[in-house]
Amino acid sequence: MIVEMKGIEKVFSHVHALKGVDFSVRRGEVHALLGENGAGKSTLIKVLTGVYPKDGGEIVFDGKPVEIESRDDAFKLGIAVIFQEFSLIPTLSVTQNILLGKEKQKFGVLRKKAMRKEVAELIERFDFPLNPDDIIETLSVAQKQMVEILKALSTNARLIVMDEPTASLSAKESEMLYRIIAQLRDRGVSIIYISHRLEEVFALSDRITVLRDGHLVGVIEHDDIVPDKVVNMMIGKELSDATASRNLSVSSARTVLEVKNLSSLGKYENVSFEVKAGEVVVLTGLVGSGRTEVLRSIFSADRYDSGEILFEGKKLPKSTAKVIDRGFGLIPEDRRTQGFVPLLSVEKNVASTNYDTLSKHGFVLRRRERELGQRAVKIVDLRPANPAVPVGNLSGGNQQKAVLAKWLTRDLKVILVDEPTVGIDIGAKDEIYNFIEGLAKEGVAVLLVSSDIAEVLRVAHRIIVMKEGRIIHEFHEGVATQADILLAASGIRAERKEA
Amino acid sequence: MQKKWLARLYKNRQLVILVLLCLVFAVLLPRKFLTIGNFRNILYAISLQGIMICGATFPVLLAGIDRTVSGSAALAGAVCCTTIVSHGFSTGGTLLGVLLGIGVGLLSGVFHGLVLSRFNIPAFLLTLATSEILYGLVQTVTGNQLINVMNAKLFNLVGSSRILGVPVPVYILLACFLFTYVMLNHTVYGRHLYCVGGNREAAKLSGINVRKIIIVAYIVSGVMGALSGLVLSSMNQQASASQAKGYENDVLAAIVVGGVSLRGGAGTIQGAMFGALLIGILTNGLQLLGVASVYHDLIKGLIIIAAVAVDMYSSHKMSGLKRGSALRRMFRRHRHESQLKAGA
Numbered sequence: 013m014i015v016e017m018k019g020i021e022k023v024f025s026h027v028h029a030l031k032g033v034d035f036s037v038r039r040g041e042v043h044a045l046l047g048e049n050g051a052g053k054s055t056l057i058k059v060l061t062g063v064y065p066k067d068g069g070e071i072v073f074d075g076k077p078v079e080i081e082s083r084d085d086a087f088k089l090g091i092a093v094i095f096q097e098f099s100l101i102p103t104l105s106v107t108q109n110i111l112l113g114k115e116k117q118k119f120g121v122l123r124k125k126a127m128r129k130e131v132a133e134l135i136e137r138f139d140f141p142l143n144p145d146d147i148i149e150t151l152s153v154a155q156k157q158m159v160e161i162l163k164a165l166s167t168n169a170r171l172i173v174m175d176e177p178t179a180s181l182s183a184k185e186s187e188m189l190y191r192i193i194a195q196l197r198d199r200g201v202s203i204i205y206i207s208h209r210l211e212e213v214f215a216l217s218d219r220i221t222v223l224r225d226g227h228l229v230g231v232i233e234h235d236d237i238v239p240d241k242v243v244n245m246m247i248g249k250e251l252s253d254a255t256a257s258r259n260l261s262v263s264s265a266r267t268v269l270e271v272k273n274l275s276s277l278g279k280y281e282n283v284s285f286e287v288k289a290g291e292v293v294v295l296t297g298l299v300g301s302g303r304t305e306v307l308r309s310i311f312s313a314d315r316y317d318s319g320e321i322l323f324e325g326k327k328l329p330k331s332t333a334k335v336i337d338r339g340f341g342l343i344p345e346d347r348r349t350q351g352f353v354p355l356l357s358v359e360k361n362v363a364s365t366n367y368d369t370l371s372k373h374g375f376v377l378r379r380r381e382r383e384l385g386q387r388a389v390k391i392v393d394l395r396p397a398n399p400a401v402p403v404g405n406l407s408g409g410n411q412q413k414a415v416l417a418k419w420l421t422r423d424l425k426v427i428l429v430d431e432p433t434v435g436i437d438i439g440a441k442d443e444i445y446n447f448i449e450g451l452a453k454e455g456v457a458v459l460l461v462s463s464d465i466a467e468v469l470r471v472a473h474r475i476i477v478m479k480e481g482r483i484i485h486e487f488h489e490g491v492a493t494q495a496d497i498l499l500a501a502s503g504i505r506a507e508r509k510e511a
Numbered sequence: 512m513q514k515k516w517l518a519r520l521y522k523n524r525q526l527v528i529l530v531l532l533c534l535v536f537a538v539l540l541p542r543k544f545l546t547i548g549n550f551r552n553i554l555y556a557i558s559l560q561g562i563m564i565c566g567a568t569f570p571v572l573l574a575g576i577d578r579t580v581s582g583s584a585a586l587a588g589a590v591c592c593t594t595i596v597s598h599g600f601s602t603g604g605t606l607l608g609v610l611l612g613i614g615v616g617l618l619s620g621v622f623h624g625l626v627l628s629r630f631n632i633p634a635f636l637l638t639l640a641t642s643e644i645l646y647g648l649v650q651t652v653t654g655n656q657l658i659n660v661m662n663a664k665l666f667n668l669v670g671s672s673r674i675l676g677v678p679v680p681v682y683i684l685l686a687c688f689l690f691t692y693v694m695l696n697h698t699v700y701g702r703h704l705y706c707v708g709g710n711r712e713a714a715k716l717s718g719i720n721v722r723k724i725i726i727v728a729y730i731v732s733g734v735m736g737a738l739s740g741l742v743l744s745s746m747n748q749q750a751s752a753s754q755a756k757g758y759e760n761d762v763l764a765a766i767v768v769g770g771v772s773l774r775g776g777a778g779t780i781q782g783a784m785f786g787a788l789l790i791g792i793l794t795n796g797l798q799l800l801g802v803a804s805v806y807h808d809l810i811k812g813l814i815i816i817a818a819v820a821v822d823m824y825s826s827h828k829m830s831g832l833k834r835g836s837a838l839r840r841m842f843r844r845h846r847h848e849s850q851l852k853a854g855a
Contacts, residue, residue, distance in 0.1 A: 364717045
């Protein structure tokens with residue numbers, strides 16, 4: 013064993029994040045850590061790498077009990093983490109980055125040749141397509157990742173944690189990464205692999221540890237890896253019926269929004285679907301599968317290359333203002349950077365989409381603006397119920413309600429919703445689902461993008477699964493379960509049901 | 512009870528500061544400072560930069576900046592004066608000159624607006640460069656010589672006459688102030704401007720035509736810059752190649768001192784005017800006290816630093832962070848970042 017974590021406990025002020033978790037990694041193995049969002053994977057890794065202090069349990073590294081109290085401690089032991097966001101300096105060369113903080117010098121002068129040679133040897137040993145003199149910002153994402161890996165190896169890392177390493181890689185680049193991982197394993201380096209892409213986890217891993225709600229569910233040996241079994245371990249059996257599965261059905265109402273063969277180079281391809289009045293259609297799939305991009309194209313926030321978007325049988329104009337004018341609304345993916353203006357009050361934020369009815373000859377009708385603010389606060393039950401509070405000062409859930417209010421105050425026909433409950437507490441989540449369902453009941457066509465499977469099963473009438481920019485599966489009718497969707501999204505059951 | 516009183520005082524702190532400053536100078540300079548004549552001087556002195564501020568506040572509210580207000584002023588003055596001279600100081604020539612001068616500001620604004628709304632260039636760099644270009648053009652237009660318009664009676668009336676004892680440039684400043692006040696507070700454009708300045712992406716996704724907002728902002732800035740250049744030429748009865756040079760720094764200083772955030776989306780034109788008045792009164796008082804002008808700049812610099820500190824403090828309060836030492840905040844931010852980095 014390279015590392016053994018025994019009975020690890022971690023308590024945050026309200027949440028018991030890790031409840032006596034055991035986790036161990038052998039020398040020279042690829043060990044995947046699986047679990048749904050909030051299962052405790054990240055927390056466990058943070059305890060291992062010294063970001064969080066543990067509240068109980070012990071860690072044995074290479075046979076010796078250790079206390080890892082900082083990132084530096086982990087680093088000295090030989091534990092390296094490859095982050096999703098790179099810690100490289102974009103304007104420096106590969107050599108300078110790999111040897112950052114470990115520069116060779118003589119009398120205070122850098123020994124550039126010796127440094128370059130060392131890095132060149134390192135690159136050659138692993139046969140990476142890199143040049144020691146390349147500047148980081150000119151490299152592809154995959155190459156940057158290789159530099160990160162080399163940086164870890166240059167310090168003789170013996171355990172490398174990879175957190176969603178393929179999230180922003182193309183299929184070809186991912187293949188290359190798999191080969192690198194195999195190579196590292198053969199040289200005796202251990203790898204902890206975290207990924208939402210189940211197919212690659214199943215292909216790569218020597219063993220899998222599954223966590224759920226801060227508990228260890230089980231450790232699966234290579235020969236026992238069966239996709240259905242692993243997925244069931246991840247989601248658990250004791251789920252309530254409400255979110256474990258859902259009855260789907262095709263509505264017979266008139267079609268409001270129709271997307272035909274929509275394509276945008278490098279983002280998504282040949283996407284077709286329709287949304288009927290009063291229907292909640294969910295676009296799901298892994299992050300980066302092109303869902304958000306489709307949504308933004310419909311709203312004219314981004315361009316698309318070919319295909320058609322029809323609203324009530326007519327072509328939808330390519331201008332956000334005109335799309336809004338037709339009765340569209342968008343709850344964007346990241347409310348902080350896209351949803352509201354933090355310094356402005358709730359009233360001004362809500363009014364920002366409503367000046368067509370709040371102005372005359374370009375002048376603001378102050379009284380109506382104020383009335384709308386008060387009405388908005390009531391509609392979404394905002395706390396505090398004060399339209400003068402800057403939206404930036406509200407809690408996450410109330411911020412999202414303020415964003416909702418921007419559109420609920422309008423005469424909506426179609427609402428596009430992107431990951432509406434990320435970072436929101438359970439109570440506010442439920443309120444937001446109620447708004448979505450309420451809108452659908454009023455006949456609004458709802459198109460929802462979500463990765464949260466419980467959420468998908470809570471509100472969906474129909475479910476469309478995307479992978480790598482294409483629709484790979486549609487759930488139209490009958491019962492859909494969590495396992496069905498998880499397996500479809502990771503491409504394991506990728507046959508497309510014909511409607 | 513006491514807290515409410517303090518809160519009201521804090522809310523009107525700008526006015527309080529001005530009154531306190533006036534009181535100090537009134538005590539130090541009995542019979543000299545608190546006179547109608549002196550206040551006329553103060554207003555006359557700030558009118559030029561005040562007009563520029565009314566325009567330059569627009570780009571700053573968009574988290575941009577327009578360093579060409581002085582360049583527009585100089586070129587407008589030069590174009591206007593050469594036109595007046597070439598038309599033999601006639602009334603028609605004067606009108607044409609004024610129109611052409613304003614046109615210079617309009618063109619400069621359209622150019623900046625088009626470029627900055629289309630390309631992701633820092634406004635500071637672009638306007639730094641175009642400012643040089645504008646002054647280069649001024650030298651070409653004037654041939655690097657003073658253009659004397661002493662004989663243009665009508666034109667010079669603006670800079671030299673008074674109505675009801677108040678100099679005409681002060682009325683022009685008042686008109687510009689009212690224009691900006693109404694634009695920012697009572698029009699849809701103003702509401703959209705604050706949205707774009709506060710969060711460009713959110714504004715775009717709310718259907719706001721971000722490009723239009725940016726272009727109009729730089730046009731207003733350019734035109735008001737040009738207008739102040741015409742007033743300056745009228746005051747001096749001439750145009751020079753280095754006219755208004757350096758004014759852009761005073762203008763931006765006043766805007767920042769007045770609490771308009773350089774990060775955009777926050778601040779008022781009243782605040783910016785307060786900044787101008789504060790600097791104007793201070794300069795006037797120090798002059799009357801006989802303090803060497805070297806120290807004026809020094810004191811101005813200190814005031815700007817104080818204003819920036821207040822801006823940072825209040826934006827921290829806005830972001831919901833608790834009060835604490837700057838060091839502790841820095842530490843907390845650092846920890847937060849490292850936690851974020853350590854995994855998602």
